[in-house]
Amino acid sequence: MIYTVTLNPSIDYIVEVEDLQLDALNRMKRDLKLPGGKGINVSRILSRLDVPNTALGFVGGFTGGFIEEVLKSESIVTDFVNVQGDTRINIKLKHGQETEINGQGPVIGSEEADQLVDQLAKLTPADIVVLSGSVPPSLGGAFYDRLIRVIGERGARFVIDTTGDALLKALPYGPLLVKPNHHELAELFGVEIQGREDLITYGRKLLGMGAQNVLISMAGDGALLVTAERVYHANVPRGEVKNSVGAGDSMIAGFVGTFSQTGDPLSALRTGTASGSATAFSDDLAERSKIESLLPQVQVNPL
């Protein structure tokens, strides 16, 4: 079974304006409220690809209720811990460019945190846990460490998609996959990345630090998969970009779903890339039909 963990879910409030004027009244051209948070996005795509999974994490208030309702309507299995405060609302402002303002999230108490840890204490070696997104400040910087130690004790595997220190601290535990985008990779090492060779160099550093597979996503330029054996490039299909929020999460879902079924990192890379692009070409996360229609256009080549 695949479990996704979203410590800090969100409603993604997507707002489109024609021409953003600062310090003035702007009127929305279009708006859309979607359940969000990285692990929740992974669960939605896994379910569309018919990969059994359960979404874990913390939800609260009317915003948390909205998320649970939408996931239920999509027949997604959830086992969230309920918290007192409201799940955050993240603003995704489209004004020719995409500007994002993400909230901090509600306070998570220590008993609530313990409940999530207890859920992971029931894992088996056949399970994969996808740990995705930021950690609410009230949980403290070491919370992922705590979860990863429990996952390790149970013999299960894990994927981690987060940034900075939380990601660096997870590497010695041997994550099955990490997926920084090219900007996050540069930030992680405090460097400027000039081209593909630099990306590969820093991708290999992550392997050396413990990751089993490093997937570097490059938005419209596709992705690189760095493994112990080789480096592969996947191109992106052609299409009109509508909303790239959740493209990275969709890529992780496509990769992990296929990898869990085939053990083959190359077909996982193809499905991951098609899933990421299918979401970038959709208003909400991609539908399965869109992912399948793009798959034939994705080619994976060794470098």
Ligand SMILES: Nc1ncnc2c1ncn2[C@@H]1O[C@H](COP(=O)(O)OP(=O)(O)O)[C@@H](O)[C@H]1O
């Ligand atoms: N503009 C785009 N055109 C085509 N595919 C895209 C585009 N943006 C994202 N994707 C797809 O989604 C994947 C992840 O996107 P990316 O923006 O790199 O991740 P993140 O959302 O984590 O920043 C890319 O590798 C690609 O397959």
Ligand SMILES: O=P(O)(O)OC[C@H]1O[C@](O)(COP(=O)(O)O)[C@@H](O)[C@@H]1O
């Ligand atoms: O937990 P964070 O880092 O604040 O990110 C949460 C945001 O990331 C998203 O999951 C989208 O992530 P990606 O675009 O990287 O796939 C949104 O749904 C959500 O608003």
